Amino acid sequence: MTASPVDCKSIDRATIEQFLFHEARLQDEHRYDEWEALWDDDALYWVPMREGADPTREVSYVYDNRARISSRVRQLKTGLRHAQAPQSKLRRTISNIEIAWGDNELMVEANFVLIESRRQALTIWGGRTSYVLVPVGDDIKLRRKTVVLVNCEHPIDNLAFLI
């Protein structure tokens, strides 16, 4: 995807927030194809094991480039992924949204709380997400998403849904 001529500063807060809420809902509702379509060709979906980790030397829970995001979605869509069959019931809220308007990119950070219900169990997930968003034509695309779980340094449950 070539660099966009769109000026990031012309994108207002409400538009950016709507994008985050929409992305969250697609994840909550397991709308895999629509979620995958939000990603830029140059993409990184990262869930580190500690804040400030160096992903070239340290192992992460998730470190998906564009091709691996596709693989992840493809596996979920088989319906045979035991860890998501049945799918988790998910609802998350996003708040404390802070935005930095760059020339070509939007840097966004936000806190989230996610409630997962699966079989008998209710699991709380929480953390801080940083997003790098880029305008592409009339759309906003997700270029980078980093999710630092508050409990990332401790043992975690299956994370087979989209966080």
Added chain:
Amino acid sequence: MNMIAPVQARIDYRHLVQDGRLHGSLYTDPAIFSDEMERIFHGGWSFVAHDSEIPNSGDFVVRRVGTQTLLAVRRKDGEIGIYYNRCPHRGASLCQSASGNRSRITCPYHAWTFALDGRLIGLPDEDAYPADFSKADSGLSPVARQDSYGGFIFVNLVPNGISLVDHLGRATDLIDNLLALSPTGRIRLTAGWMKHKMRSNWKMIVENQVDGYHAHAVHGSLITANRVFATVRDRKPTSPTRVRDFGKGHTDIDHPSDYRAAGDKLFRWTGGIAPERLPNYVKAMNDAYGEAEATRLLIEGPPHSMLFPNLSLAEMNIMVIEPISPTESVQYTCPVFLDGADELNERTLRRCEGAMGPAGFLIADDAEIGEHTQQGVSNREPEWIILSRGLDKEIVQPDGVRLAGLMDETSQRGFWKHYREVMSVADGDAA
């Protein structure tokens, strides 16, 4: 009427573990779990850390072995000290973080301070203790025995019994095979450990590590979604891959037998990276071992094995199983970096993340099925689990190693046979 389980004075493990079947209570009974902690994890050898995790003076990691929390510290003299994480004064745990570096160890409660070799070197207001107080006798408590092989450090919390080398037996070959993939014979476990909550008994994880029978049922979603994963190995019942029981509870799935049969293609074990993309690594291997031996090593790849009781050399990952309760465990996973193979190491890291841990394309599904199995086996009928697949077709080699087909349960039986020995010895004897 409520059913009340009868009180068992002494558990008969020779009855519960039979050659082709297991009693379901082995996965659920809290009394069995606490026997296992004593006999297997405290009274036997278990993996605690790797040398490369604490390279510099003062580096430490905190690890659990059985019910005990231990501190493994690189001392100033370069040796590794392994101590109980407990202040000899009033019992506070000394290190709360999982890893770090300290030049000395100070208890947070009354500031008693210990050198890295465990000696008590300072305490506030020392003169207030009576004349018979011995500072020299009040240092950190080391574990009864520690030893290492190929950088893998093991502990045994009782003073007597077999040596580490006797415990490992033929499994030293498996460690050697892994190390031989480095041109310098060294690996580094420095990428950190994924920590995955498993809602199943630790022994189910052990069994699954060397289970060649479940791939299609459990990993069907990945096989369907990812062609490379599906085709790099022969997963059919007719596969040339063998499972092996080496004795002492150590077992493997011998993927090299498949890779050998498939011809002279290097690096199938990496998921099929073309050798041209790893020229420096290939050259370093040729220089180190000679071309013929290097070629053999790079065709066959790393072991896929389970070392009794808690260490799995899982190809290019090390996995460690930590029992928490009869129904809960934690699985730790660290990718293996090969010294002298920088071209490969970052790929190994990415491959580990793809497959392993709570979000991995493979292990998340193993965790899910483990949870189903734990829930299922808590139902009381049928009482016995069937573990006889391939029992009448095993081949025993002259060296005692037992072989069977990829999907046979010889590997699980190998674990259980040794389990039965360890759990059945009279108190005070060592297996």
